[in-house]
Amino acid sequence: MFTPSRHLHLYRPPTPRSPSPRPPSRRALLRGAAGLGVTAALAACGQGATTPRTSGDVTLALWTHDQNYEKFFTRSIPAADRLTDFAYRLSTTLAGAPDLVTKLLAQAVAERGVPDMVGFEMSAFPRMLRGDIAERLLRDFGEDVAKVPGLKEDLLPARTAPFSKDGKLYGLDSDTPLVVHYYRRDLFEKYGLPVAADTWEEFAKFGERAHRKHDVALNAVVTGPDVNQVVQSFQMLFNQRGGGLFDKDQNLTLDSPEAAEALEFICRGLRAGFITPVSDYFGGPMQAALKQGKVIGVLMATWFKIYGLMPNVPEQKGRWGMAAPPRFSAGGHATSTSGGTGFGVLRDKPNSRAAAEFLHSAYLTHEAQVRRFHELGYLPTRASVYKDKALLRTTDAYLGGQRPFDVYTALLDDAPRVYVSPDQSILNDVLAGCLLSAYRGDLTPRAAIRKAAADFRDQAGR
Amino acid sequence: MSAPVNVTVLRRPLLYTTLGVLLLAFTAPLLWAVSGSFKRRGDIFGYPPKLIPSPATLANFRSLLTEQPFGRWFLMSAVVALLATVVSVFVCALAGYGFAKFRFAGKRFLFGVMFSSLSIPFAVILVPLFVILVKTGLGSPWFALIVPWVAPAFGIFMMQQYIVQSVPDEILEAARIDGASEFGIFRRVVLPLLRPSLGALGVWQFLQSYNSFLWPLVLVSDSSQYTLPLGLQTLFRAENRQYDLVLAGSVLAVLPAVLVFVLLRKQLLEGLSTGAVKG
Numbered sequence: 233m234f235t236p237s238r239h240l241h242l243y244r245p246p247t248p249r250s251p252s253p254r255p256p257s258r259r260a261l262l263r264g265a266a267g268l269g270v271t272a273a274l275a276a277c278g279q280g281a282t283t284p285r286t287s288g289d290v291t292l293a294l295w296t297h298d299q300n301y302e303k304f305f306t307r308s309i310p311a312a313d314r315l316t317d318f319a320y321r322l323s324t325t326l327a328g329a330p331d332l333v334t335k336l337l338a339q340a341v342a343e344r345g346v347p348d349m350v351g352f353e354m355s356a357f358p359r360m361l362r363g364d365i366a367e368r369l370l371r372d373f374g375e376d377v378a379k380v381p382g383l384k385e386d387l388l389p390a391r392t393a394p395f396s397k398d399g400k401l402y403g404l405d406s407d408t409p410l411v412v413h414y415y416r417r418d419l420f421e422k423y424g425l426p427v428a429a430d431t432w433e434e435f436a437k438f439g440e441r442a443h444r445k446h447d448v449a450l451n452a453v454v455t456g457p458d459v460n461q462v463v464q465s466f467q468m469l470f471n472q473r474g475g476g477l478f479d480k481d482q483n484l485t486l487d488s489p490e491a492a493e494a495l496e497f498i499c500r501g502l503r504a505g506f507i508t509p510v511s512d513y514f515g516g517p518m519q520a521a522l523k524q525g526k527v528i529g530v531l532m533a534t535w536f537k538i539y540g541l542m543p544n545v546p547e548q549k550g551r552w553g554m555a556a557p558p559r560f561s562a563g564g565h566a567t568s569t570s571g572g573t574g575f576g577v578l579r580d581k582p583n584s585r586a587a588a589e590f591l592h593s594a595y596l597t598h599e600a601q602v603r604r605f606h607e608l609g610y611l612p613t614r615a616s617v618y619k620d621k622a623l624l625r626t627t628d629a630y631l632g633g634q635r636p637f638d639v640y641t642a643l644l645d646d647a648p649r650v651y652v653s654p655d656q657s658i659l660n661d662v663l664a665g666c667l668l669s670a671y672r673g674d675l676t677p678r679a680a681i682r683k684a685a686a687d688f689r690d691q692a693g694r
Numbered sequence: 695m696s697a698p699v700n701v702t703v704l705r706r707p708l709l710y711t712t713l714g715v716l717l718l719a720f721t722a723p724l725l726w727a728v729s730g731s732f733k734r735r736g737d738i739f740g741y742p743p744k745l746i747p748s749p750a751t752l753a754n755f756r757s758l759l760t761e762q763p764f765g766r767w768f769l770m771s772a773v774v775a776l777l778a779t780v781v782s783v784f785v786c787a788l789a790g791y792g793f794a795k796f797r798f799a800g801k802r803f804l805f806g807v808m809f810s811s812l813s814i815p816f817a818v819i820l821v822p823l824f825v826i827l828v829k830t831g832l833g834s835p836w837f838a839l840i841v842p843w844v845a846p847a848f849g850i851f852m853m854q855q856y857i858v859q860s861v862p863d864e865i866l867e868a869a870r871i872d873g874a875s876e877f878g879i880f881r882r883v884v885l886p887l888l889r890p891s892l893g894a895l896g897v898w899q900f901l902q903s904y905n906s907f908l909w910p911l912v913l914v915s916d917s918s919q920y921t922l923p924l925g926l927q928t929l930f931r932a933e934n935r936q937y938d939l940v941l942a943g944s945v946l947a948v949l950p951a952v953l954v955f956v957l958l959r960k961q962l963l964e965g966l967s968t969g970a971v972k973g
Contacts, residue, residue, distance in 0.1 A: 293915070299928070325915045326928040338821050338912045342828040345915050514935050519739035546736050 283582065287317035290586045294322050295336070296351040297329040301406070301573070304607055308594035315593040318586045329353035329573075333360060340369055346578050348587040352403055354394060354572045354652070355460050361397050361482070362654035371579040372400040376588055383596065383614075391613045393480065393649035395574040403574020404595050407610035409533035410643050411468045411568045414541065416528040417553035417632055419448070429558040432469075432497055439506025449508035450529035452518065453498055455671060456511030459664035464570055466667050468531060469494040471568035471648050473560045477663075482653040484694075486663070487685035493562065495670055495677035502671050509671065519544040531557055533570040534640070538609045542630055550632045554639055566646035611640060618644055655692040662687040724948075731755070731942040738937050754942035764943060766918050767925035772950055774836075774921060775904040778843035782899045783892050785845045790853025791884055795866065805854075811847045817908060824912055835919050839910060843903045849895050856891040857884065893961020900954050922947045 296302060302324045309320045325347065327335060333356050339345045346369075352360065360366045377384050388408055395403030420427055423446050429435040439450045453465035467477065475490030501507025508527055510518045513536070521527040522545045530536065534554075541552060557567055575595065577587040594600050601612040602620055612618060624637045653659070663684040670680035725745065730738045731754055732747040758764040792798075793805055823842065827833045832841070861884055869879045885892070907923040914920055917928070926943045929936045955962070 295915075297928075324917070326917055327911060327924070328927050331911050331927070334908075335912055335915075338824055339915075341821055342825045342833075344828045344833065347915075516739035520741045523739070524741050543735055544739070 284585045285318075285582050286585065289319045289321070290583055291321040291323050292349055292583055292587050292590060293325070293345075293347040294349045294351075295325045295327065295332050295347040297327060297332060297353055298351070298573075299326060300608055301351055302326070304604065305590075305594055307607070308590070308600065308603075311597075311600065312590045312593040315597070316586070316589040318589065320586070320590055329356045332356065336369070337365070346581070348581060348583040349575055349577055349591060351406070351573050351575050352395070354574070355656070357395065357403065357574060358652045358654050358656040360402070360576075360654075361652065366397060366402045367400070369578060370402040371577040371584055371588060372402065373404060373577075373588070374399070374401050376592065377401065377596075380592075380596075386614045386616050387596075388613050388615055388644070388647070390569055390647040390649050391572065394572065394652050395576075396480075397482075403576045404591055405613050406573045406575065406595070406604070406608070407535060407571070408613050408644070408647070409535055409569050409571045410611065410640060410647055411472065411531060411533055411557060411570055412639060412643070413451075413555050413557045414530045414532065414536065415450070415553055415555060416525065416548070416551055418551045419525060419528045420553075423448070425450075427553065428555045431561045432558045433561055435558045436497070436500060436504070436506065439501065440504040443505035447505075448526055448528045449506055449521075451501065451507045451531050452510045452513070452521070452527050453502070453507055453671075454512055455509040455668060456515070458512050459660045461512050462664035462667055463660045466495060466498065466663075467650075468533075468568050468570050469497060471650055472557065472565050473562070474564035474648070476648070476651060477656075477659060478651045478653045480649075480651050482651070482655075484653075484659070484685060484688055484692075486659070486688070487681055490564070491681045492678045493560065495667065495681060497560075498667075499670055499673075499677055503673075513540055514544075522548070534611060534636075535571060535609065537628075537630060549630050552631055553634055554628075554631050554636060556639055556643055565648045567643040569647055569650060615644065655688070655694075658692050659684070659688050662691065727941050728945055730937065731945045733938065735936065735938040738941070754938045755946070758939055758942050758946070762925070762929070762939070762943075763918055763920070764925065764946070767920050767922045768946065770919060771904055771922040771947075774839045775900050775950075778840045778903040779896050779900045781840065781844045782846060782849060783896050786849030786853045786895060787885060787888055787892060788880065789845065789850040790855075790857055791880055793850065793854040794857035795861070795863070808847050808850060812851070816842070820908060820912060833913070835914050835916075838913050839921070840903075842909055843899060843906075846899070846902075849899065852891065852895055853888065856888060860891075861887050890961045890964030893958045893964070897954055897958050897962050901951055904951060 294302065294305060302322070305324075306322055309322070312318070312320050329352075332350060333352070336346065336350060337359075360370065377387065391405040391408050392401055395401060395405060415427065417427075419425075423442055425438055425442055429438065435450070442448055442450060454461040456462070470477075470491050473490040473494045475488050475494070476485050479485050498507060502509060508521065510521065510527075512518065513530075513532065518527070518540075522541070530540070532540065537552070537554070541548070559566060575591055577584055577591060581587075595604070596614070598614070598617055598620070601614055601617045602623060604610050605612060605623065605626075612620075612623075617623070618637065618641050624635070624641070626635065626637060627633045628636050666675065666680040666684040666687070669675040669683075670677050675683065729745050729747055732750045732752070733740075734749075734751060734753070737744075737747070793801065793808075824833070824838075827838050827841065832838060865883055865887075866879055869883050874882065905923060906921070907927070910921045910924050914924065917925070920928075922943070926940055926947065929939045929943065
């Protein structure tokens with residue numbers, strides 16, 4: 233039985249960073265002041281210790297950006313009631329992913345109405361890592377996980393890394409969003425294209441040919457106004473090549489040969505036409521391109537089938553397939569990851585323990601992870617669950633009866649860890665601009681990466 | 695030798711053509727939204743694009759009204775916006791009247807403070823305002839949703855300007871001589887004279903409150919108390935964009951705003967043109 237610690241975590245100030253050689257920018261100063269303000273205001277929140285509930289009826293306040301999570305957690309209640317000493321009810325608040333963090337911080341400062349459990353979409357979570365906000369507000373799952381034999385080793389590091397800071401785990405991810413290559417099975421066959429290229433270089437060769445002969449693209453990158461998506465297109469390849477935007481200490485590691493190589497590949501694809509620019513992955517132009525059979529392949533996370541393909545081109549059911557992405561011949565990983573949502577629990581609240589146990593029963597048991605895949609389509613975050621025989625036998629009608637776990641299991645062991653930083657939004661702003669300049673040919677890939685790194689350091693003050 | 699071109703004859707068609715193009719440009723998004731609201735999600739971005747939905751469906755509206763608490767969102771928005779409008783129009787008129795026609799200590803200072811508050815973005819005062827309301831026990835949604843709109847600096851300034859220009863002191867003096875109370879003068883003399891600008895301010899205030907997103911987001915956690923912008927936003931998240939429902943909801947949501955504009959357009963135009971033409 234899962235028994236989280238009742239001990240309250242004591243506040244320890246974060247390790248001071250080495251002094252920056254540059255004077256802080258105006259933006260950095262303003263942000264620092266704002267951060268101090270929030271931190272000071274949050275100080276009161278972290279110190280209001282309360283007696284935790286240990287059993288009985290409990291209504292958990294759940295905040296999430298997706299109704300599907302609400303449905304999933306509601307259906308998780310019977311199992312949670314069986315596995316714990318609590319009888320659960322849920323009270324759900326829905327809001328946009330970035331709005332949830334804004335709302336959480338405002339409520340925490342006002343000391344009113346903070347939730348018991350909250351889902352942090354990957355792009356929204358970095359704001360919680362500023363200063364000691366996460367430490368003051370969120371429960372560290374480290375001890376909880378350590379108390380279940382074998383669990384810590386079983387949890388995929390690729391999915392704990394993005395929600396960790398200073399060795400503390402603040403979110404349990406809902407997915408292992410491996411990056412795969414979705415492709416139009418029927419059109420690949422018709423045009424005589426190989427389904428699984430070994431390397432991106434090989435992919436580029438037949439991609440160029442396919443575009444020349446049939447006017448189709450085998451991948452798409454975002455060039456629209458959504459900077460997160462612009463960076464996402466690049467980051468998937470960059471991470472796969474073995475690089476990362478940040479290291480685990482939140483230091484920028486963008487400026488690297490791997491980044492230039494990944495960007496060079498995209499620029500080559502755009503010029504040759506086998507990669508097509510789209511305004512965003514989910515909008516009208518992408519849908520139109522899919523419907524017309526102009527985009528016959530997309531390199532994206534596994535959840536793109538559910539949110540990108542199935543709702544937009546339902547009539548293409550059975551015509552799509554999924555393959556492991558090609559690799560970079562110079563090295564790197566078999567795949568990368570993109571997206572995810574980590575659920576956190578607010579600490580020092582009467583329901584903190586109840587919420588942690590609920591989350592454990594809904595997210596971390598073997599049965600819960602299998603059920604989550606069947607109900608939400610999200611991949612397990614425990615390595616052992618990938619050996620589940622029922623999962624391995626699962627077929628996917630939208631993917632023409634393909635067994636998706638054949639692909640997932642082949643990729644799983646080589647998924648890189650991705651680290652985030654509270655300054656992620658600054659990087660996304662500057663990097664997106666530089667990427668677009670490189671796509672247009674205004675900057676070389678190498679220069680674009682250097683400029684993005686320099687602009688980030690200038691604006692973030694580190 | 696050819697006849698000279700009659701410029702005045704050409705002017706009208708040119709004007710109508712230009713206006714027609716502009717009309718199309720401005721209404722195209724609305725037409726697309728209306729068309730999309732009757733389409734299935736997979737058909738919204740169909741190729742080639744069709745303005746007339748085929749097949750047309752009411753399923754989006756049905757889904758909004760049966761599977762989402764759209765009715766409650768709508769009611770909440772309408773009631774809050776209406777209350778905020780009525781209260782704010784009255785408060786702005788009263789405050790504007792005070793600034794325009796009375797002398798009191800600190801008037802210039804207070805007016806300066808009020809005026810300078812125009813430059814402060816709402817996002818800056820969001821959290822302090824929320825904390826104040828919570829700490830003073832006034833954080834209940836019905837009350838707090840209206841509070842930020844009841845005394846907008848822009849509205850007070852607008853009323854003050856209008857009263858200075860359009861309400862002569864002589865009328866007020868005459869009313870005082872007739873024995874009217876100060877509030878009676880405001881209610882019976884000043885308010886009727888302000889009708890056009892009250893209409894303009896009312897429309898502006900209604901739209902401000904009706905479209906407000908950030909404040910309800912922070913304030914309301916119970917989804918049954920969501921306002922329309924907040925509710926519609928839950929249908930439109932980054933990777934799961936329910937365009938069909940959002941378009942249907944947007945079409946319904948825009949109706950009250952159009953209705954308010956249609957009903958008050960005369961006052962709105964009069965109010966906005968006050969002072970624009972030299973008398």
